[in-house]
Amino acid sequence: MNLPATTHVLTSDELDLLELHLGGGTPTMALGTVTDRPVTLTDAENTPLAVLESDGRATPVKPLARAAGPHWDAALRRGAHDVRDEVRRAVGPDADVLALVVDEPPTRDEIDALADLAAGTAAVVVLAPATRRTPPPGTLGGPGLARAAAVVRDALLGAGARATAAVVPWPAAMPVTAELRWDDVAAAYGADRALRLADRRTQETRDRLARLDRLWADEVAALYPDPVAAEISRTAQGARREGTVVFFTGLSGSGKSTVARALAAELDDEGLPTTLLDGDEVRQHLSKGLGFDKASRELNVERIGYVASLVAHHGGIAVAAPIAPFASGRARVRELAQAAGRFVLVHVSTPLEVCEARDRKGLYAKARAGEIAEFTGISSPYEEPDDADLVIDTSVTSVEDAVAQVRSVL
Incomplete structure (x- = not known):
């Protein structure tokens, strides 16, 4: 008989629920994964965050990652x-x-x-x-x-x-x-x-809010003859800005995912269509089953670049944050992105010792102990880019300032 899984990777919604529960907002953490044995709850980067007991109560293990905004x-x-x-x-x-x-x-x-x-x-x-x-x-x-x-x-x-x-x-x-x-x-x-x-809200306000979407169309219809108004509407529906790929690269623990998330959230908040492609989360879905040898890593990065280029082709902004350790893989992403729109390469150059000190999953310690093969920065090389549009060291730059620097390049 197969035993129930003892680890569960939380979705974004479940992370919200866990944070709410741990802060005392709900008495239990209700998930379909509750079993008669404890379940370790992890984020998409496989960082253990809490242990969920069979009664629906969770005990924290590590702090949840925070973002900016x-x-x-x-x-x-x-x-x-x-x-x-x-x-x-x-x-x-x-x-x-x-x-x-x-x-x-x-x-x-x-x-x-x-x-x-x-x-x-x-x-x-x-x-x-x-x-x-x-x-x-x-x-x-x-x-x-x-x-x-x-x-x-x-x-x-x-x-x-x-x-x-x-x-x-x-x-x-x-x-x-x-x-x-x-x-x-x-x-x-x-x-x-x-x-x-x-x-x-009063009914009058509800009615006015319901009419907001029609106001522009009504004004166009009033200003232009019908055939011209149809052309104006068609053009407006098809209008799109130039697509952009913002590609972060750096060691594990460098802070690239944190800055990427904060950037994506800020762009979304301004109404700009933004898709976040975080390296660890992509590994859970798009590149599930790939290993960590050089060929697999290159394929993973190329897949991210391909999806990002599709987003850019349709006028959106793709924010990607894999480690992307090899220059050849980054060059392929640049090629795909520039065929679809604009490409911005951000090197998060946080020193290795700082990345190790931040390590929430203990991966660097395992790599130094020989338990993880081909780990970037320890047993596998990281080729620092010489063509980055921006270089950020998050050991001396706050998330807010890092996002501002990227925005200035954009």
């Missing part, structure tokens, strides 16, 4: 236990606390209604659900929701209410979300009840 601000992204303790220390255990959920951009209607909503309450906790998953085009993502929540908090403070804001890790789409009720999560964050702010 306003929705990762430590002052906002706090565990439910911390927020609850802060609120209840301020107002007492029996005072009435309201949670306002900001999951859509607040309109003037909602802002104008804040004083009435806060009346009679001892405090208001503004909750902004943020997901690791890239939001659909035109949808406000984690960075925007975090900024919107801060606007709501500041408006409440300006109206004389006691208010705080918190970013809540929230699975974007998975069956388990049916078990996550805002009332329950709000209670974990110290509130007695939850109210979705967008539910306070």
Whole structure:
């Protein structure tokens, strides 16, 4: 009889759920992988993050990786236990606390209604659900929701209410979300009840929002004769910007994935269609089954380059972050990308000793002990690029500054 798996690689939604659970936002970590034996939960890089017991409770093993952006601000992204303790220390255990959920951009209607909503309450906790998953085009993502929540908090403070804001890790789409009720999560964050702010919109505002998508088409129809208006609409639908591939290369632990994720999140937040192709995650899917000999590594990098070039061909931005240790593989990616659009090579040149000190999975120690063959930087060479458009050392450059430097090149 086959025993159930004791390791589970978490999806983006499940990482959100784990973070929410570990912070005290949910009593259990409900996954279909729960068995009668402990399950080690890992991220896509196979870093063990927590051990899930059969009762649905998880014990942390290593900290979850953090990214950049306003929705990762430590002052906002706090565990439910911390927020609850802060609120209840301020107002007492029996005072009435309201949670306002900001999951859509607040309109003037909602802002104008804040004083009435806060009346009679001892405090208001503004909750902004943020997901690791890239939001659909035109949808406000984690960075925007975090900024919107801060606007709501500041408006409440300006109206004389006691208010705080918190970013809540929230699975974007998975069956388990049916078990996550805002009332329950709000209670974990110290509130007695939850109210979705967008539910306070007037019907007039709802109607105006529904018409937004039609306004442009109506104006085009009014300005141009019908045949010309049809041409304008057709051209607008087919319009696209030049595609771009931003390709990060560097040693394991150099920080390239962290910077790449932060860059992709920032571009997404600005409405630019961005696809992130992280090296370890690609290994889980696109290149599953490949080894780590030179030929396999070159094939893995070429596959990443091919997918990135398809994204660029259709006007999108592909952000890739494999180790890509060999110059020949990087040259092939450049060739594919430049045939489709623009190519930017970023060398994350963090020193080897810093990468080893950061190693969350103990891979460098295993490689030095001979347990891992052909490990880049130890038993397999890393050919530093001499054609990089940008060189960043994350041991002396913050994630925010690194993203800014890449943006300046773009």
